[in-house]
Amino acid sequence: MLQNKFITYLSSEKRFSEHTIKSYTTDLNQFTLFLSTEFQIVDQINEISFQIIRTWIANLLEKGISPRSVTRKISTLKTYFKFLIREGVLIENPMLKVVAPKSKKSLPVFIEEDQIASLLNEVQFEKGFIGQRNKLIIELFYVTGVRLSELINIKISDVNFISQSIKVLGKRDKERIIPITSSVVDTLNNFFANNQKNTYLFTDLEGKKLYNKLVYRIVNKYIGKISSVNKKSPHILRHTFATHMLNNGADINAIKELLGHANLSATQVYTHNTIEKLKTVYKQAHPRA
Numbered sequence: 001m002l003q004n005k006f007i008t009y010l011s012s013e014k015r016f017s018e019h020t021i022k023s024y025t026t027d028l029n030q031f032t033l034f035l036s037t038e039f040q041i042v043d044q045i046n047e048i049s050f051q052i053i054r055t056w057i058a059n060l061l062e063k064g065i066s067p068r069s070v071t072r073k074i075s076t077l078k079t080y081f082k083f084l085i086r087e088g089v090l091i092e093n094p095m096l097k098v099v100a101p102k103s104k105k106s107l108p109v110f111i112e113e114d115q116i117a118s119l120l121n122e123v124q125f126e127k128g129f130i131g132q133r134n135k136l137i138i139e140l141f142y143v144t145g146v147r148l149s150e151l152i153n154i155k156i157s158d159v160n161f162i163s164q165s166i167k168v169l170g171k172r173d174k175e176r177i178i179p180i181t182s183s184v185v186d187t188l189n190n191f192f193a194n195n196q197k198n199t200y201l202f203t204d205l206e207g208k209k210l211y212n213k214l215v216y217r218i219v220n221k222y223i224g225k226i227s228s229v230n231k232k233s234p235h236i237l238r239h240t241f242a243t244h245m246l247n248n249g250a251d252i253n254a255i256k257e258l259l260g261h262a263n264l265s266a267t268q269v270y271t272h273n274t275i276e277k278l279k280t281v282y283k284q285a286h287p288r289a
Contacts, residue, residue, distance in 0.1 A: 002045070003028055006083050015172040017149060027076035031056060045084065050094045053077065057101070067101040074100050108239035108269060113247075115226045116142060116240065123225050129205065134218050136187055137202060141219065141234055144168070144178045145241030145259050148234040152210050154201040159188060170260040178258055242270045 007025060010016045016024070034056050035041040041048065060070050077095055084090045111119075120139060125131035140151060150168045158167040165179050180188075200209040216233060223232035238259070245255050256267040 002084070002087075002089065003032070005087075006080055009083055010079075017171065019149070023072065024076045024079070027073045028080060030073070031077065034059065045089055048094055050097045053094055053098055057098070061101065071100040074098060108243065109229050109231065109236055110240040110243040111223065111227050111229065111236060113244055116244075119222060119226045123222060125222075132191055133202060134222070136184075136191055137215060137218055138222055138237070139184060139187065140166075140180075141237035142241055143181055143184050145238050145245075146178070147238065147260075148212055148215060150260075151234070152200070152202060152212065152215060155199055156192065156201055159201065161185060161189070168260070171262075174260065176257065176260050239270070242267070246270050 003025075006028075007021060010021050010024060035048065035052070038055070038059075039047075039052060041052075057070060057074065060073065061067070074095075077098075081090065081093050081095045085093055120135070120142075125135045137151070140146070144166060146154075146168055147170070150170055153169060154166060160166070163177075163179075164182065164185050165177050168176055168178055170176055198207045202210045202215070204210065204214075219234045219237065220232040223229070223236065229236060242255055242259060245258075246252065252267055252271065253264065255270070256264055259267060261267050
């Protein structure tokens with residue numbers, strides 16, 4: 001089946017993450033269902049036209065699906081039809097005329113510096129291994145800006161105490177080296193003293209690598225103690241890392257490399273937060289504001 005072959009292609013050649021592949025699979029299943037119920041198209045790939053795809057997009061928007069989600073589904077179809085052209089299944093690509101709906105760009109939500117300081121210096125974590133591990137998880141997210149999937153895959157061997165850095169395996173298996181602070185190095189040293197036998201840096205009491213939902217719950221719990229932001233996720237700490245770096249004068253290209261962004265445009269969204277902060281300071285301080 002073409003879809004199965006496409007999913008294998010995403011995994012083996014494009015090296016997409018499990019989360020992305022799951023999203024692509026869901027999008028394709030939804031599109032396939034729409035084709036069969038609305039146009040009685042099952043295996044007739046060559047009958048899928050630009051007009052049919054546009055009808056699907058309109059249908060999604062009418063159902064209240066956000067423009068951002070629709071744009072992601074369009075991206076899925078673009079990748080899929082490029083694959084079909086490559087495989088010689090199609091000659092013409094019906095996605096060439098498809099335009100994604102415009103969506104309002106929201107600024108990345110982040111936590112204020114004093115709140116982060118309170119979280120790391122004042123909040124009480126559990127005693128023993130669990131508390132030590134959970135605090136290190138929060139601190140490493142904030143100090144490095146890594147993604148959730150990157151953090152849980154960090155191995156003990158990826159930590160370099162001499163250069164004070166951590167090696168991270170990012171999207172599409174792209175490695176990057178991220179510096180860490182002296183205080184984190186000290187915390188890691190203390191943490192390692194009791195957990196040297198494990199392969200992965202973050203594990204449960206049995207030495208098994210942590211899973212995404214558990215780390216999400218840990219972060220959600222502790223951010224909730226110091227902030228009222230709606231989405232208390234690990235990604236908020238990634239946004240916070242980038243925003244605080246920019247606010248304190250870091251070069252945007254350096255932040256791009258630290259975050260593992262492929263394009264500078266993905267990093268530039270954080271400059272808007274900095275500009276908004278400058279506006280606030282300006283209005284508060286300037287006599288004519």
